[in-house]
Amino acid sequence: MLTAPLILYENGRIWTGDSELPWAESLAVANGRLLAVGSRDELGWVARRADRVVDLGGNLVLPGFNDAHVHAYEGGKSLLEIDLRSVKSLEDLKQRVKEHSVSLREGEWLTGGNWDHQNWGGHPYPDRHVLDEAAGCRPVLLFRVDWHVAVANTAALRAAGIRRDTPDPPGGEIERDEHGEPTGILKDTAAELVLARAPEPDDARLEEIFLAATGEATRLGVTSLQDNVTPKHFRIYQKLARERKLPARVSCWFPLSNLDDLVDLGIQRNLGGSRLDLGTVKLFADGSLGAGTAYFFEPYADRPDYRGLLLMSREELREALSRISQAGLQAAVHAIGDAANALVLDLFEELGVAESERPRIEHAQTLRDEDVQRMARLGVVASIQPVHAMDDLRWAREKIGERVQQSYRLRSLLEAGVRVAMGTDWPVASLNPMLGLEAASFRHLRLKEDAPLTAEASASEMISVEEAVRLYTLGSAYVQDRDGVKGTLTPGKFADFVVLDRDVFTCEPEELRHT
Ligand SMILES: [Zn+2]
The missing domain is CATH 2.30.40.10 (Urease, subunit C, domain 1)
Structure with missing residues (x-):
């Protein structure tokens, strides 16, 4: 034997x-x-x-970290493409794009991102002219660090057929200059118009991307990933798992557009083996704080007539959550603003979604006191990425004023008895779990310089490193129902x-x- x-x-x-x-x-x-x-x-x-x-x-040994929210395709791709995270000016951005463009094959699109206009004072956004000067007629599409805003050059806009008379798509905005011409800035679903035109990587390239992503994860001590995928990505994951090349365990979430397929096949949450499973559906209630599309009860501090956007109507969201629950799938709902979070909780409550279904809110970024209590009572898991706070909270006060007090409420959630899972939203933020621990436990120290008032407001929401490690391991396993x-x-x-x-x-x- x-x-x-x-x-x-x-x-x-x-x-x-x-x-x-x-x-x-x-x-x-x-x-x-x-x-x-x-x-x-x-x-x-x-x-x-x-x-x-x-x-x-x-040496210290810990259970492997379990990142409860990643985009491994974008993350793996970003490891292989241009990264503008460190860019501090438009001139710098132009130079970097120019250099990268030279390294690409003819006809290849230049994609990537992580630019952040907050690095040069919050104004202006880059525009198509800057990119035209840097890359000429090679199509360019570069996402902001939050992935809710992108900038395209003229060639990319042309490839997508975006002109002055193109209407804004539902849930998105094509920014226009004073003459009505597209500036190149595309918000939320508008960026997808261009992204959809970029040539798809072939299977061999996809394998490279997912191997890069999962390899990077294990290098950083992340042994499990909960990933936003498409059917094509899932196929590649299956191949890698079959060939025993997948170094991390991966749980796959499908977008709402695949709900019919999952329901038709009778797939339920946690279907699969120890390396790879599926059964979660990802939905979006609202947008992001960076793009000013997170949905709040009260207006934005810098836009007194505007509360943000719901990306789905209440009825659409209710219908989708109802079908997900009926089918035995898991719902993971993106919600940033306090009103978006409250709405998702209203619906989980109305529909009687049980704790055992592991309903989860992704980000749960701004929460009213009563909603923290409600999350505990309903057994809804808060899936939080504390490392976002290091970025967002530097400038959040300008947008949402005193509501920064109600953002990233780790201490309040734990005290109320809410189950919390931890992750990064990689590549929106770094995949390195050490930065997550730092943000969860010590971000008030880091924020002191850039945002002293916010740092002070944040101090009461800090948790200990040990608590953070527990959320990043057991908390993230619990939300998968894999804590056994x-x-x-x-x-x-x-x-x-x-x-x-x-x-x-x-x-x-x-x-x-x-x-
Ligand atoms: Zn995400």
């Missing part, structure tokens, strides 16, 4: 996340599962039989763990990002 090799990891400071045995020194692994966890003495019997012994060198097999280092669960070179529980706040 063949038996799997038995591996003993010893001499670690192992934080298990399991309240039965919070700390351990040794782990025994066979067949990808944890066989035993305990002190060196307790695992003495393993030492005598182990096929291999690994010295953890006294991962999220803590407990015998019987998957052997998903990460070895760190620093002790994140005791190191100085500024050390975290270097871990």
Whole structure:
């Protein structure tokens, strides 16, 4: 009879996340599962039989991080394409686009993004003329860091047939100059008009993209990803899983446009194996704060007649959530503004969606006190990306005033008993979980310079690093209904763990990002 090799990891400071045995020194692994966890003495019997012994060198060991919200296709693509995150001026942006354009094949589109006009004072947006000067007739489409605003050059607008008389698509805006000509700025669904024209990567390229994404994840200690996919992406994932090339575990969310297919096939949440599963549907209630499309009860501080946008009407959202629940699928609803969050909670409540269905709100960024309580009562999971706060909260006060107090309410949510999952929204934010821990625990220190008032308001919403690690592991496993097999280092669960070179529980706040 063949038996799997038995591996003993010893001499670690192992934080298990399991309240039965919070700390351990040794782990025994066979067949990808944890066989035993305990002190060196307790695992003495393993030492005598182990096929291999690994010295953890006294380092801190944690359960593998589980990123509850990523866009691995865009993330993997961004690893392979232009990244404008560090650009500090329009001139700089132009130069970078020019250099990148030279490196591409003829006819290839130049895509990428992560530009942020807040880096040059919030004004102006880049426009098509800047890109025309940099890349000429090569089509260019560059997304803002929040992926809700993009800028296209003239060639890309032309490829998409966008002219002065093109109407704004529902849920989007084609920005126009004083002569009525498109400026190149495309908000929300308007960017999709151009994106839809960009040539699709072939299967070989897609494999490269997903291998880059999942490889980057495991390099950073992220062993599970909850990913927004399309059927085409899912096909590639299946191939990689079949060929045993997928280094991380991936749960796939499909867009609302695939709801009919999922329902027709009778697919329910959590269908699949230990590497790859599906059964979640992603919907959007509102837009983003950066684009000024998040939906609030009260007007924006800088636009007194405007409260933001619902991307679906109440009736459409209700109908979709009802079908998802009836079908036994999981709903993951994007909601940023307080009114969008309240609406989603109204609907979960009205429809009687049960806690066991793991209903989830993505971002849950701005919440009224009563809605924090309601989330706890209804068993709705808040899927939060604290690292967004480091970006948004620098300038959020200008847009939403005192409501920054009600943003990223980790402490309030935990105290109310809300289940929280943690993630990054990569590539909107970095995939590095250390930045998430820093943002959850110490962002008031980082924000002090740029936004002192907001930093002060944020201080009461900080949680400890240990609490943040728990949300990033067990919290994210819970929302998947996979806490029985991962999220803590407990015998019987998957052997998903990460070895760190620093002790994140005791190191100085500024050390975290270097871990
Ligand atoms: Zn997202």
